[in-house]
Amino acid sequence: MSTADDAHTRHLAAADPTGWFEHLYAEAENGTANVPWDVGDPHGLLVAWARDLDGTGRRALVVGCGLGRDSEFVAARGFATTAFDIAPTAIATTRRRFPDSPVDYRVxxxxxxxxxxxRSFDLVVESITVQALPVALHQRAIAAIADFVAPGGTLLAIAVARDDVVPEGPPWPLTEAEVxxxxxxxxxxxxxxRPDGRWCAEFRRG
Known part of the structure; x- marks a missing residue:
């Protein structure tokens, strides 16, 4: 059964750096692949960061939401939450998993x-999305994500850390300069x- 680490997925990612997500989710839907980040629970760094956060009356956006683990957590903190993914199968699967969810899931x-x-969201959560793209797309993705943050809003970015060597990927972890x-x-x-080899970074728009 394929995973995001095997040669098949590396080929897909190289040939179609944003469309490979749909390939993977569709294969998982058919039972021929595993989605390795489908772990059920929200990311531990997000949970720790948002422990005392009250989102009542504020809007949040979850980038590359996958199968909804972080989106549901953010919504439970009181945010009016929008979450998106490029993969239609991921969004369809997530809506089935959470039929009564308050999250606005979008393709x-x-x-x-x-x-x-x-610049419309008070909180933007980017958790391991940029690192799923080839390094050549990182800066473009980073700029696009930063643009979602409203005046006075916050961006939380979570990623696996790397130093200088560019891995074969996916994933393509982020350097300190990229973060x-x-x-x-x-x-x-x-x-x-940088706890335990991962970045957890907070940014704010004045």
Whole structure:
């Protein structure tokens, strides 16, 4: 059974760096692949960061939401939550998993998002999405994600860390310079931590 680490998936990612997600989710739906990040629980770094967070009256966006683990958690913190993924099968599967969810799950492309998402969200959560793209697309993806943050809003970015060597991928973990580059378009860095080989970074728009 394939996973995101095998040669088949590496070929898909190289040939179609955003469309390979749909290939993987469709194969998982057919029982011929595993989605390795489908672990059921929200990311531990997100849970720790948002422990005392009250999102009442505020809007959140979850980038590359996959099968909804982080989106449901964010919504449970009180945010009016929108979550998107480029893979239609991922969104369809998530809606079936959470039929009564308050989350607005959407099929959308990070590189061609709805115009009304521009600087519209009080919280933007980016958890391991950029690292699922080839390194050549990282800066474009980072800039697109930063653009979702509203004035006064916060971006939380979570990723596996790497130093200088570019892995064969996927994934393609982020360097410190890449993580700090989320501070663009008026976002300022609040904190950049590296617990257990992962980045957990917070940025805010003044």
């Amino acid at each position: 959308a492309d990070l590189f061609a998002p709805p115009a009304d998402w521009h 700090r580059s989320f501070a663009t378009g008026g976002l300022r860095e609040v904190s950049v931590d």
